[in-house]
Amino acid sequence: MATFISNSPEETESFGRQFAGTIKSGDVIALIGDLGSGKTQFVKGLASALGATTTATSPTFTLIHEYSGGRLPIYHFDFFRIEDRSSAERLGLDDYFFDDGVSVIEWADRFGDLIPQSARWISFETNSETQRAITTK
Ligand SMILES: Nc1ncnc2c1ncn2[C@@H]1O[C@H](COP(=O)(O)OP(=O)(O)OP(=O)(O)O)[C@@H](O)[C@H]1O
Numbered sequence: 001m002a003t004f005i006s007n008s009p010e011e012t013e014s015f016g017r018q019f020a021g022t023i024k025s026g027d028v029i030a031l032i033g034d035l036g037s038g039k040t041q042f043v044k045g046l047a048s049a050l051g052a053t054t055t056a057t058s059p060t061f062t063l064i065h066e067y068s069g070g071r072l073p074i075y076h077f078d079f080f081r082i083e084d085r086s087s088a089e090r091l092g093l094d095d096y097f098f099d100d101g102v103s104v105i106e107w108a109d110r111f112g113d114l115i116p117q118s119a120r121w122i123s124f125e126t127n128s129e130t131q132r133a134i135t136t137k
């Protein structure tokens with residue numbers, strides 16, 4: 001377990017870029033932490049470092065964002081925006097999780113039992129308006 005202290009949105013994005021260096025094909029990254037704790041900011045850095053050709057944004061109306069054009073395709077989910085368990089099940093998550101790409105799930109603990117055992121968990125905590133503690137397990 002290691003905790004990184006971020007003092008700005010840019011530092012969180014940069015931490016995401018750094019974390020991308022540890023990612024391999026088929027990884028599932030499960031993110032937890034309150035609203036505004038920096039999960040999407042982290043995914044922006046991660047996706048850009050993997051060479052995605054579009055900027056990562058919060059998945060809302062389209063429940064899954066796919067970023068391609070980079071080293072690995074990225075599948076970005078946000079379980080907070082998914083109404084209930086049956087909607088989550090209808091997404092066909094395993095087709096993404098067991099694909100060669102990388103899956104990143106915000107609010108993964110909302111339907112934690114749908115997340116594979118092999119997932120890497122990262123938690124985000126808001127310490128102050130501009131400070132976040134990011135813990136990798
Ligand atoms: N150190 C920091 N790291 C990340 N974001 C920060 C930091 N300091 C301030 N912020 C601000 O906090 C917000 C983080 O937003 P972000 O969308 O990344 O959160 P989130 O965890 O994805 O929230 P949600 O649960 O709503 O999806 C942004 O407005 C950002 O500017």
Ligand SMILES: [Mg+2]
Binds near residue numbers: 040058078
């Ligand atoms: Mg978000």
